[in-house]
Amino acid sequence: MSAIADPVDNAVRIDGGRLWSRLMAMAQIGATPQGGCNRQALTDGDFSGRELLRGWAEAAGCRVRVDAVGNLFVRRAGRDDSLPVVMTGSHLDTQPTGGKFDGVYGVIAGLEVLQRLHEAGVAPLHSMEVVVWCNEEGCRFPMAMMGSAVWSGRLPLDAAYALTDRTGRSVKDELERLGIATRGAVTRQPVKAALEVHIEQGPVLEQRAKTIGVVTGVQHMSRHEVIVEGQEAHAGPTPMDMRRDPIRVLADVLPALYAAARDRGSDARLTVGIIETLPGSPNTVPGHLRFTVDVRHPQIDPYTELRGEIESVVRAALRRHSLKGDIRCVWEAPGVRFDTACVDAVRAATVALGYDAMDMVSGAGHDSCNTAAVVPTSMIFVPCAGGLSHNEAESADPAHLEAGANVLLHAMLALASA
Ligand SMILES: [Zn+2]
Incomplete structure (x- = not known):
């Protein structure tokens, strides 16, 4: 663990201890003997993980809903609930020999933002949402970033429903087995901005001793x-x-x-x-x-x-x-160039919080590639040990995870305030 200087004292901060303990609690579901996670999309484990999150979210005063392709949304109303939302999120599903942080961090950090604002009694103008995109990994059902692709209109709902795993079970069968209603369309709510915080999944931030990657696009x-x-x-x-x-x-x-x-x-x-x-x-x-x-x-x-x-x-x-x-x-x-206003909000939050940062381009695909096609989007990266990901040994420094969540909090607050 490394201590990170934090010159801004008098503003709201996420609870780093709670963030870490929730990451560890989520990692218990589908825990592998090597210390990783196997929580593939639409399995019982995936469902248990989503229910754990739902419990935390409802206890924090948030509303939870699930759309027809299994994307789960946690909402905290702003002062004017009719305005477009400021959104964040990532995924809770993992590779068969995945780690504790890929995707999960972005979801739990997002919930931490909503919960801290709730506890601090801060009500921004715009509502905020945390999304859990369904089947990001695409290992059980062969379509990476499936839920965000349907939400953004890049993949027809029926094409997602028809995907099958190796045993012949379809996405639609599994959604219904888990009690998720498959009637109706997936509609996209108005979104002002969408941010995603994620471990880098590469070695650059660690090697350059940076705490935050301000992600300007995807290669x-x-x-x-x-x-x-x-x-x-x-x-x-x-x-x-x-x-x-x-x-x-x-x-x-x-x-x-x-x-x-x-x-x-x-x-x-x-x-x-x-x-x-x-x-x-x-x-x-x-x-x-x-x-x-x-x-x-x-x-x-x-x-x-x-x-x-x-x-x-x-x-x-x-x-x-x-x-x-x-x-x-x-x-x-094709590559993605993230929205300038979203990138600027992340950079401004990083500067205000005094974290060492660098601009970078993502080497991997993310749900944010899909959302960027339809709503203003950008990402925040934090280092992961040795750049390892999609690996049971995936690991990250709690201080870096806390820093990334604080950047998310302040970037979302800025975007939701006007
Ligand atoms: Zn991921």
């Missing part, structure tokens, strides 16, 4: 699949110059890919995560090669250049070796 990302067709041949009798070996393409392409990423600066990301050959035998020249390239960059121009260069490098290598094959984009998520 552009895409995934590409390369197929190369060769000819299976015996590794002994076939001379090197008489083979049609797809690995020759890989050998040419890899250095060129890493060089292309390096040329786009330190913000570029390139990952070759899968390399597969068939038949996969040590004494057979492969007849088939498949590999993937994941590309990311926060800026559109270098991102587009990098994408283009990867394609031309692969095509040139195929021609050079006279082998059949192709590269195609199998997934793309």
